[in-house]
Amino acid sequence: MRRGEGRGQAWILLLVWATWSTAFGGWLAGDGRLARWAPDLTVALFASLAGFLAARDVPRLALVAALARVSLSGEVPLALLAGFLALASAANLVRHFVDLRGPFARAGLAALAAPALAAWSEAVRAARAGEAFGLAGGEFAALSFASALVTLVGGDLLARLPGLTPLRRRPW
Amino acid sequence: MVAALGLGVLAYFSLRPLEPLERAVDFLFLPARLVGELAAPARWWNARELRAAERRSLAGLEHEAREVAALLEAEQRHALPRAELLAGRSIVHGEVVRRSAKSLDRALVRLATTEGIEPGLPVVAGEYLVGRVEALSGDRPDEVEVALVTASDVFFGAEILPPASELGAPGARAVVGGLAPRVEGEAAGAHHLAVHNPSRHAVLSGPVRVREPEALDDPFAALAQGFLLGELEHVQHPGGGVLRRVRPGLDYRGGLYQVLVLRPGARDDGTAWEREVRLALDTLDPTRWRRVRALGGQGIARGRSLRTLAAGSWSGARQGAALASGAWLVGRLGRVGPLTSSARMLDDVGLTVPAIAWAAGLPRPIALGELRSVGRDHEGTLLLEWRSGGEHLASGPLAVRLYTGSGHAGVPRGLLLGDALLPAGAGRHVLRIERDAAHAAVRDPWLWVGESAEVRP
Numbered sequence: 001m002r003r004g005e006g007r008g009q010a011w012i013l014l015l016v017w018a019t020w021s022t023a024f025g026g027w028l029a030g031d032g033r034l035a036r037w038a039p040d041l042t043v044a045l046f047a048s049l050a051g052f053l054a055a056r057d058v059p060r061l062a063l064v065a066a067l068a069r070v071s072l073s074g075e076v077p078l079a080l081l082a083g084f085l086a087l088a089s090a091a092n093l094v095r096h097f098v099d100l101r102g103p104f105a106r107a108g109l110a111a112l113a114a115p116a117l118a119a120w121s122e123a124v125r126a127a128r129a130g131e132a133f134g135l136a137g138g139e140f141a142a143l144s145f146a147s148a149l150v151t152l153v154g155g156d157l158l159a160r161l162p163g164l165t166p167l168r169r170r171p172w
Numbered sequence: 173m174v175a176a177l178g179l180g181v182l183a184y185f186s187l188r189p190l191e192p193l194e195r196a197v198d199f200l201f202l203p204a205r206l207v208g209e210l211a212a213p214a215r216w217w218n219a220r221e222l223r224a225a226e227r228r229s230l231a232g233l234e235h236e237a238r239e240v241a242a243l244l245e246a247e248q249r250h251a252l253p254r255a256e257l258l259a260g261r262s263i264v265h266g267e268v269v270r271r272s273a274k275s276l277d278r279a280l281v282r283l284a285t286t287e288g289i290e291p292g293l294p295v296v297a298g299e300y301l302v303g304r305v306e307a308l309s310g311d312r313p314d315e316v317e318v319a320l321v322t323a324s325d326v327f328f329g330a331e332i333l334p335p336a337s338e339l340g341a342p343g344a345r346a347v348v349g350g351l352a353p354r355v356e357g358e359a360a361g362a363h364h365l366a367v368h369n370p371s372r373h374a375v376l377s378g379p380v381r382v383r384e385p386e387a388l389d390d391p392f393a394a395l396a397q398g399f400l401l402g403e404l405e406h407v408q409h410p411g412g413g414v415l416r417r418v419r420p421g422l423d424y425r426g427g428l429y430q431v432l433v434l435r436p437g438a439r440d441d442g443t444a445w446e447r448e449v450r451l452a453l454d455t456l457d458p459t460r461w462r463r464v465r466a467l468g469g470q471g472i473a474r475g476r477s478l479r480t481l482a483a484g485s486w487s488g489a490r491q492g493a494a495l496a497s498g499a500w501l502v503g504r505l506g507r508v509g510p511l512t513s514s515a516r517m518l519d520d521v522g523l524t525v526p527a528i529a530w531a532a533g534l535p536r537p538i539a540l541g542e543l544r545s546v547g548r549d550h551e552g553t554l555l556l557e558w559r560s561g562g563e564h565l566a567s568g569p570l571a572v573r574l575y576t577g578s579g580h581a582g583v584p585r586g587l588l589l590g591d592a593l594l595p596a597g598a599g600r601h602v603l604r605i606e607r608d609a610a611h612a613a614v615r616d617p618w619l620w621v622g623e624s625a626e627v628r629p
Contacts, residue, residue, distance in 0.1 A: 071207035089176070121473055124186050
């Protein structure tokens, strides 16, 4: 396969996977028993893939993740766009020092990114409504732990989802 | 460097929204409507539970519809003043739809009819004066703009009666209108009407009612005669002297729901107007609702209670419109994009809804004003914050059923909110709302489109 061949389809498939991950994450979080410990699966997919893509593709990954999230979550699109692009910038910065393909590195990225995105979303809500910030520290800890665990255990699976091979920067 | 600057700009305008940029991003994300359809298989994951929840939520609809109709009928009945205040007048029922974009002292009121309605006609609620019709609304043929008596340019001649303990003592005349200055240390929500030019300075208390001078060149002055404004009270002004003011009998800020416009008893040609024209009770009219499909689950935005709905401004969805399951309010539309909108469910922190409380034994429904969602407690019970002025209950708590009130555009009155214990006393109260979880579980809610439907002139 020549370089670049099939990348368009791969991005579309990534959008499908990101949408399903987001929907499944929402289903888990919407279940009263699991809500507190539900991971952010959009972020888990982002963290699992970020290390395997070329640096220039990471912002595109962020755009895909933001699009999936906008389509289902009801959050402010501009805030999600800013949030995921900030995550992409952070990931590209970190990969100069850490190999994000390793299980612990990507779990660490998810552990930081999931609560950061939740905090950002809440900050936007609070600022727009003129109200106080309303998320408790315990909620961040649970979200961070659950997202990190899923990325640690299932990151390989997420990075190897069918159809994404053309996006990876080097063979396995 | 450029990327960091761009991110900074996006972050800044996320926190301080700029309408054209928001619209541009909404257009950029138009494909999200199609992408949302990719999640369709997610609808199968718990389809059986959702169908059961839907069946349960609709099970009591017939009974609830009767209950809502009874509430709305009672509300209209209790908006009427005593019979002697209606002599020589005909009345048109109206409902406060929203406050004017220009000022809180102006309210848009939807009327049962605008026949015979002219600027200057008085507007009342029960025995209390609300204000005057200022203009017919340019937006909709059945709406008028009402200037409240709290406005700085609205005045009524008034008579201060002696207090009940001093019957026979002389009263006083004055002009009442606009808000009195707030005295330092008073609660921020408290408001009083200003008293101007009292004829006797010795009168410091007593009921205040409208008494326009007979010589006034106002064809409608006599119509407001006798309606109450509130109770005269006096406080020491920090700068010295006594500040007279009227403690209003109505909560002009959040408690105005059902109002009446007073017309003369007869037309100019001498034929009598219909004595009372009531509003149609259309809250549960099926033609005013449209089923909308949810594209995602509720838990994706952490700490929020949001859903994405497959209805946007291009299909008539409007920000703030009510979402219901059966006769129960489940949320309101938040941000509305061209093809999709964000539904804020009732437990989304910060969501506000006007509310009425009613219970067997209460003489009339209580207008509570605005309730604000503070989420759910650890048991999953919905919590709504109520800022009470303390005037509603002498003692409490009282078990009541809560319904939506009027005054928020897009929210019809009378939708069920749940059961709660209403505490007595002024201040901030958090009400625990008991309601069947099935209503929150219903995935595809009904969207109120009543106000965008055709209206009769």
